[in-house]
Amino acid sequence: MGRWxxxxxxxxxxxxxxxxxxxxxxxxxxxxxxxxxxxxxxxFFRHFADKREVLFDASAELxxxxxxxxxxxxxxASTLDLVAAALDATVDILGGDRVLAxxxxxxxxxxxxxxxxxxIKIAHMSAALADGLRRRGIGDTEASLAAEAGTAVYRxxxxxxxxxxxxxxxxxxxxxxxxxxxxLTA
Amino acid sequence: MGRWxxxxxxxxxxxxxxxxxxxxxxxxxxxxxxxxxxxxxxxFFRHFADKREVLFDASAELxxxxxxxxxxxxxxASTLDLVAAALDATVDILGGDRVLAxxxxxxxxxxxxxxxxxxIKIAHMSAALADGLRRRGIGDTEASLAAEAGTAVYRxxxxxxxxxxxxxxxxxxxxxxxxxxxxLTA
Numbered sequence: 001m002g003r004w005x006x007x008x009x010x011x012x013x014x015x016x017x018x019x020x021x022x023x024x025x026x027x028x029x030x031x032x033x034x035x036x037x038x039x040x041x042x043x044f045f046r047h048f049a050d051k052r053e054v055l056f057d058a059s060a061e062l063x064x065x066x067x068x069x070x071x072x073x074x075x076x077a078s079t080l081d082l083v084a085a086a087l088d089a090t091v092d093i094l095g096g097d098r099v100l101a102x103x104x105x106x107x108x109x110x111x112x113x114x115x116x117x118x119x120i121k122i123a124h125m126s127a128a129l130a131d132g133l134r135r136r137g138i139g140d141t142e143a144s145l146a147a148e149a150g151t152a153v154y155r156x157x158x159x160x161x162x163x164x165x166x167x168x169x170x171x172x173x174x175x176x177x178x179x180x181x182x183x184l185t186a
Numbered sequence: 187m188g189r190w191x192x193x194x195x196x197x198x199x200x201x202x203x204x205x206x207x208x209x210x211x212x213x214x215x216x217x218x219x220x221x222x223x224x225x226x227x228x229x230f231f232r233h234f235a236d237k238r239e240v241l242f243d244a245s246a247e248l249x250x251x252x253x254x255x256x257x258x259x260x261x262x263a264s265t266l267d268l269v270a271a272a273l274d275a276t277v278d279i280l281g282g283d284r285v286l287a288x289x290x291x292x293x294x295x296x297x298x299x300x301x302x303x304x305x306i307k308i309a310h311m312s313a314a315l316a317d318g319l320r321r322r323g324i325g326d327t328e329a330s331l332a333a334e335a336g337t338a339v340y341r342x343x344x345x346x347x348x349x350x351x352x353x354x355x356x357x358x359x360x361x362x363x364x365x366x367x368x369x370l371t372a
Contacts, residue, residue, distance in 0.1 A: 005252055023284075059272075079370060080370055080371060087208060108223045116305075116306060119302075119304060119305045119306060119309050120302060123305055141342060141346060141363075141366065142366060142370065144341075144345070145338065145339070145342045145363060145366055145367060145370065148338030148339075148341060148342060149335055149338045149339075149367060149370065149371075151334075151338070152331065152334030152337070152338050153331070153334075153335075154333045154371075155330075155334060156327060156330045156331045156334060159330070160327060177327075177331060180327065180328065180331055181331060181335060181371055182327065182371045182372075184265060184266055184331065184332055184335065185266060185367055185368045185371045186368075186371075186372075
């Protein structure tokens with residue numbers, strides 16, 4: 001999910017999420033989304049490949065920004081610092097609108113196919129992160145383990161953030177989750 | 187994947203893995219597997235629901251044994267000890283025949299649908315582990331994080347074990363991977 005954007009893409013995203021929650025993902029058609037957003041179906045398809053991509057269209061940007069942050073980290077950074085830098089870079093993309101994020105998460109959790117899609121996206125992201133670590137000279141196993149552990153930290157932090165009763169910040173949630181992993185393994 | 191079993195189930199498993207590697211999973215029919223194993227298709231279906239379940243039929247036993255080990259762990263065990271006990275219990279089921287395990291892993295990695303299925307099974311196992319930790323009185327977030335981190339450790343260890351050039355033991359691979367996580371987060 002991208003930042004809230006003014007204009008058609010943002011309105012389409014809001015409309016889609018509202019309809020997925022009201023009627024269910026399966027029961028919502030692109031025509032319904034376009035109508036609710038006050039645009040044509042053609043406009044919908046200029047912004048999204050299909051109704052599922054409304055939920056997952058931020059993946060490419062997430063991967064790109066995380067890997068850029070990983071590459072830009074100082075030479076002396078530890079493996080876990082590199083992972084933390086990569087995860088931190090996603091906050092600018094995902095962390096802005098918690099209400100939207102909560103809606104998206106609720107829609108995905110309610111639908112087995114979407115949950116699978118989310119799992120695949122996360123696995124893909126973890127593999128990309130491991131590759132980025134290897135390019136920074138981290139050994140093969142350490143890279144995989146750090147990427148997988150970072151992904152674990154992120155998933156827990158994200159869920160905490162999405163459902164938090166207070167106004168927790170995604171960045172703080174990630175830091176807290178990292179700290180908790182350190183405590184767990186100490 | 188279960189232990190190698192004498193008799194029809196074991197022969198069917200060997201035959202299926204050989205055929206999946208030779209022809210590809212999609213191109214292999216149940217009739218081919220049965221023929222190679224020297225049994226009827228009817229016998230195949232007495233042991234496996236379909237050709238995919240030859241690869242995933244150990245899931246229920248894995249979950250059951252891991253949760254039993256988690257529940258049987260001493261009252262003073264730390265959260266990570268509980269996770270380690272759960273993971274250790276899978277070694278008796280999976281760790282016996284590395285040649286078979288390597289074949290299975292190669293088949294799954296070569297097929298996107300099977301990779302998805304494997305991801306879903308792993309996510310399910312992680313959720314079950316987190317629930318088991320909660321039943322032991324571990325807090326909600328800590329339970330999720332420990333289960334996810336344990337799963338990360340396990341996946342890396344399993345892949346190490348499957349592809350190791352030397353005669354690495356799965357139990358040792360898991361211990362080594364846990365130690366590496368401790369070093370990473372220290």
